[in-house]
Amino acid sequence: MNLLASILGDRMSWDYFWHGWVQFGGQAATIGGALAVVAGLTYFKKWGYIWREWLTSLDAKKIGVMYTVVAVVMLLRGFGDAVMMRLQQMLASGDSKGFLDAEHFQQVFTAHGTIMIFFVAMGLMFGLINLVLPLMLGARDVAFPLLNSISFYLYLAGFVLVNLSLVYGEFGAVGWLAYPPLSELQFSPGPGVDYWLWSIQIAGIGSTLSAINFIVTILRMRCKGMTLMRMPVFAWSIFATMILTLAAFPMLTGSLFMLSLDRMMGMHYFTSELGGNAMMYINLIWAWGHPEVYILVLPAFGIYSEVVATFARKKLFGYTSMVWALMAIALFSYLVWAHHFFTMGAGGNVNAFFGIMTMIIAIPTGVKVFNWLFTLYKGRIRFDAPMWWFVAFVTTFLIGGATGVMLAVPAIDFQVHNSLFLVAHFHNTIIGGVVFGYFAGLTYWFPKIFGFKLHERLGKLAASLWIAGFFMAFIPIYILGFLGATRRLEKFDPSYGWQPLFIASAIGTAVIGLAVATQLVQLGYSIWKRKQLQDKTGDPWNGRTLEWSVPSPAPEYNFARLPVVHSRDAWWHAKQGQANIYEGAYRDFELPKNTGTGVAIGIAATIFGFAAIWHLWWLCVVAVTMVVWVLVRRMMNEDTEVLVTAAQARKLDATRKAAA
Amino acid sequence: MSQSATAVVAHSKETFGFWLYLMTDCLVFATLFATFAVLRSATAGGVTGADIFSLPFVLTETMVLLASSFAVGMAVVAANANKRRPMLRWLAATGLLGAVFLGMELWEFTVLYQEGHIWTKSAFLSSYFGLVGTHGLHILTGLIWLAALMGHALKHDLSNRAKQRILYFSLFWHFLDVIWICIFTVVYLMGVV
Ligand code: HEM
Numbered sequence: 037m038n039l040l041a042s043i044l045g046d047r048m049s050w051d052y053f054w055h056g057w058v059q060f061g062g063q064a065a066t067i068g069g070a071l072a073v074v075a076g077l078t079y080f081k082k083w084g085y086i087w088r089e090w091l092t093s094l095d096a097k098k099i100g101v102m103y104t105v106v107a108v109v110m111l112l113r114g115f116g117d118a119v120m121m122r123l124q125q126m127l128a129s130g131d132s133k134g135f136l137d138a139e140h141f142q143q144v145f146t147a148h149g150t151i152m153i154f155f156v157a158m159g160l161m162f163g164l165i166n167l168v169l170p171l172m173l174g175a176r177d178v179a180f181p182l183l184n185s186i187s188f189y190l191y192l193a194g195f196v197l198v199n200l201s202l203v204y205g206e207f208g209a210v211g212w213l214a215y216p217p218l219s220e221l222q223f224s225p226g227p228g229v230d231y232w233l234w235s236i237q238i239a240g241i242g243s244t245l246s247a248i249n250f251i252v253t254i255l256r257m258r259c260k261g262m263t264l265m266r267m268p269v270f271a272w273s274i275f276a277t278m279i280l281t282l283a284a285f286p287m288l289t290g291s292l293f294m295l296s297l298d299r300m301m302g303m304h305y306f307t308s309e310l311g312g313n314a315m316m317y318i319n320l321i322w323a324w325g326h327p328e329v330y331i332l333v334l335p336a337f338g339i340y341s342e343v344v345a346t347f348a349r350k351k352l353f354g355y356t357s358m359v360w361a362l363m364a365i366a367l368f369s370y371l372v373w374a375h376h377f378f379t380m381g382a383g384g385n386v387n388a389f390f391g392i393m394t395m396i397i398a399i400p401t402g403v404k405v406f407n408w409l410f411t412l413y414k415g416r417i418r419f420d421a422p423m424w425w426f427v428a429f430v431t432t433f434l435i436g437g438a439t440g441v442m443l444a445v446p447a448i449d450f451q452v453h454n455s456l457f458l459v460a461h462f463h464n465t466i467i468g469g470v471v472f473g474y475f476a477g478l479t480y481w482f483p484k485i486f487g488f489k490l491h492e493r494l495g496k497l498a499a500s501l502w503i504a505g506f507f508m509a510f511i512p513i514y515i516l517g518f519l520g521a522t523r524r525l526e527k528f529d530p531s532y533g534w535q536p537l538f539i540a541s542a543i544g545t546a547v548i549g550l551a552v553a554t555q556l557v558q559l560g561y562s563i564w565k566r567k568q569l570q571d572k573t574g575d576p577w578n579g580r581t582l583e584w585s586v587p588s589p590a591p592e593y594n595f596a597r598l599p600v601v602h603s604r605d606a607w608w609h610a611k612q613g614q615a616n617i618y619e620g621a622y623r624d625f626e627l628p629k630n631t632g633t634g635v636a637i638g639i640a641a642t643i644f645g646f647a648a649i650w651h652l653w654w655l656c657v658v659a660v661t662m663v664v665w666v667l668v669r670r671m672m673n674e675d676t677e678v679l680v681t682a683a684q685a686r687k688l689d690a691t692r693k694a695a696a
Numbered sequence: 697m698s699q700s701a702t703a704v705v706a707h708s709k710e711t712f713g714f715w716l717y718l719m720t721d722c723l724v725f726a727t728l729f730a731t732f733a734v735l736r737s738a739t740a741g742g743v744t745g746a747d748i749f750s751l752p753f754v755l756t757e758t759m760v761l762l763a764s765s766f767a768v769g770m771a772v773v774a775a776n777a778n779k780r781r782p783m784l785r786w787l788a789a790t791g792l793l794g795a796v797f798l799g800m801e802l803w804e805f806t807v808l809y810q811e812g813h814i815w816t817k818s819a820f821l822s823s824y825f826g827l828v829g830t831h832g833l834h835i836l837t838g839l840i841w842l843a844a845l846m847g848h849a850l851k852h853d854l855s856n857r858a859k860q861r862i863l864y865f866s867l868f869w870h871f872l873d874v875i876w877i878c879i880f881t882v883v884y885l886m887g888v889v
């Protein structure tokens with residue numbers, strides 16, 4: 037018994053398995069989901085297939101698909117959390133306390149925010165980058181395929197830990213940024229904050245590694261003739277985003293590291309005693325956090341740029357100003373972080389600086405919106421489903437941007453700080469800007485990856501339902517914020533008479549639920565009807581950039597012959613007969629071999645996170661040893677690539693073209 | 697592209713990527729430095745830097761680390777000249793000096809610990825142990841990496857790949873040197889003055 041106690045440490049206890057019936061629902065859903073996947077794979081004998089074709093693959097497109105799948109799963113969970121909160125705030129009025137107690141409600145909004153930002157938005161972003169960036173640049177792969185796989189598995193480790201918290205333990209009840217001193221051991225003694233901490237610490241390191249990978253890809257892997265100013269704007273947006281990631285995520289790593297030292301070793305970085313300084317954490321976390329919101333939205337801006345140009349059948353208006361606007365936004369996003377705590381007491385001058393800086397960001401953003409509109413002007417516009425997402429974006433993001441400028445005025449912010457007005461504002465920009473953008477991108481590039489389009493009418497229906505649901509759900513939240521409703525409360529005093537607005541918001545959330553259901557149906561239906569929806573040409577939307585010049589689904593090697601480009605929108609010009617992008621002889625090339633290295637690192641990282649959360653120090657050592665062992669073994673392995681000869685390349689190309 | 701040309705491109709990509717990694721690690725340290733700067737005077741009535749740091753000791757530590765950086769530079773030179781034995785000797789010297797440095801740091805920590813100046817006592821001590829300890833952890837990582845490189849080089853001939861790896865390691869090692877110089881200046885010198 038003593039031995040067992042020393043192995044399991046003093047933190048683990050049976051109590052963490054049972055919290056109550058509501059939580060039991062979460063446990064059942066998580067375990068049930070995991071078991072269903074395992075059982076399905078076993079029953080259909082797909083383990084070998086999954087291992088060979090997916091888990092160990094270093095093909096960026098497959099890694100991209102895996103990111104997207106995980107992100108969609110997390111979207112469903114994050115949405116489930118949102119529904120719980122909306123129901124709770126709707127029901128809790130007067131004598132009714134609703135079904136969530138305060139502590140549980142706090143865990144739910146913490147989990148919701150964390151999941152939506154780190155695992156949905158970031159996941160979809162990295163998914164889309166992997167799916168299309170190399171294709172767009174005329175490259176066969178990313179710069180470091182194995183590192184790419186490792187990044188994905190670090191993200192997956194975070195995903196596993198977040199969901200594990202639902203089964204065994206608890207989640208932080210501290211908000212998605214876990215401000216100290218609340219998040220310190222003194223006030224949050226349980227493992228919840230540690231689940232939060234380690235899941236995003238591990239996933240965040242993966243993001244930093246991805247940033248390195250994509251920056252090198254963009255600067256070193258472009259095909260011949262593709263100068264920087266000939267890159268598609270999506271590639272530019274990723275470049276700006278990855279510079280932001282590279283410069284911001286290490287600050288997150290450092291801040292989380294210090295918080296974990298406080299919690300694990302009893303240090304006093306951010307505690308409220310012995311000199312600790314909580315505001316230091318809050319400054320640091322927002323020095324990461326504000327760039328983070330641009331990390332999420334810039335790729336979406338890139339997607340809109342591609343979509344608008346394609347469906348207006350015109351070249352993008354103001355390419356150069358688009359590029360400068362991206363870079364300006366990237367730069368300014370580092371100079372605004374203090375607008376998240378105007379109320380800190382830094383004084384009028386500091387607040388004025390940060391307020392004005394924030395408003396300045398609206399200018400390049402406005403430039404971009406006008407550029408999209410001018411691109412549409414006199415275009416022969418086609419309204420396919422991706423365009424519906426664009427329209428959804430322009431209408432909603434406009435409002436989100438306007439309320440953002442309002443919040444940038446310190447005097448206004450003092451009134452609505454920490455209110456539901458803020459909550460409405462950032463959902464307005466994140467859903468309207470980021471989520472709609474990624475949906476546009478997924479709809480747009482889906483045929484390139486899978487070889488068939490998503491069903492159009494269902495896609496348009498989903499977009500319409502999302503817009504309607506969004507406004508129904510969040511306009512009441514804006515109003516409530518103005519009326520003075522504070523965020524993060526599970527219950528409001530009924531004498532305010534706010535319940536009708538919460539009911540309206542809950543109905544809107546139900547409409548969003550319908551929209552999400554429509555998207556799932558769309559996916560299922562499209563798979564079922566994939567023959568009719570097949571993309572035979574490889575260029576279903578009459579596109580402009582290189583990814584549309586190869587057959588769909590794009591082959592593993594992307595290009596049998598690497599393209600040579602002479603202009604922007606090279607594929608468009610090639611189609612006009614103005615230039616030839618595939619000429620010259622086929623050449624030998626190498627492809628990375630599959631490897632389980634990423635999987636092993638992911639498993640070790642998960643074990644490490646779990647061990648750190650539960651204070652099982654010996655297990656931490658085991659996990660680190662595992663990582664070292666895996667890396668050393670990989671170093672010893674010289675045989676990591678397969679050669680495709682020129683003759684094979686020619687033959688592969690011919691069969692692909694014949695099949696089309 | 698011929699095989700060797702591909703290799704050159706791959707090498708230049710990797711070097712660039714490795715530099716970017718070093719930048720990110722530098723930022724992690726920057727975060728720790730910034731926090732140290734804010735918390736250095738938050739001693740909660742306890743000891744200050746001037747009370748606990750011994751400059752001669754730390755200066756010796758610094759010299760040892762600089763020497764080890766020099767050794768790794770010589771190892772790279774030897775590797776590029778395809779001299780495997782000298783290279784291994786220089787790498788061994790690097791590792792030895794690194795280990796001495798780490799030992800001295802642990803010694804310093806132990807003394808502080810025994811005198812009761814531990815990280816739980818004040819924000820200043822937390823940020824001190826956090827910053828210097830993180831550097832120490834990096835040194836430890838470097839030593840493990842070095843051991844793996846040497847193990848490989850003992851058994852195999854010097855391939856281009858192996859030479860590149862030694863170059864990356866040396867970049868890492870020099871980087872830790874630079875960070876240490878910052879620590880020496882910001883933490884120790886400015887702490888005592
Ligand atoms: C799908 C519809 C969504 C609904 C109905 C919804 C609803 C909510 C609600 C009710 C809250 C808590 C508000 C409060 O403090 O009282 C919340 C917080 C939050 N949501 Fe959402 N949300 C949605 C989508 C998203 C998305 C897509 C993201 C990000 C990608 C997101 C990010 C956040 C964040 C960061 C918080 C703050 C959590 C905290 O207070 O720590 N949400 N959301």
Ligand SMILES: [Cu+2]
Pocket residue numbers: 325326329372373375376
């Ligand atoms: Cu901000």
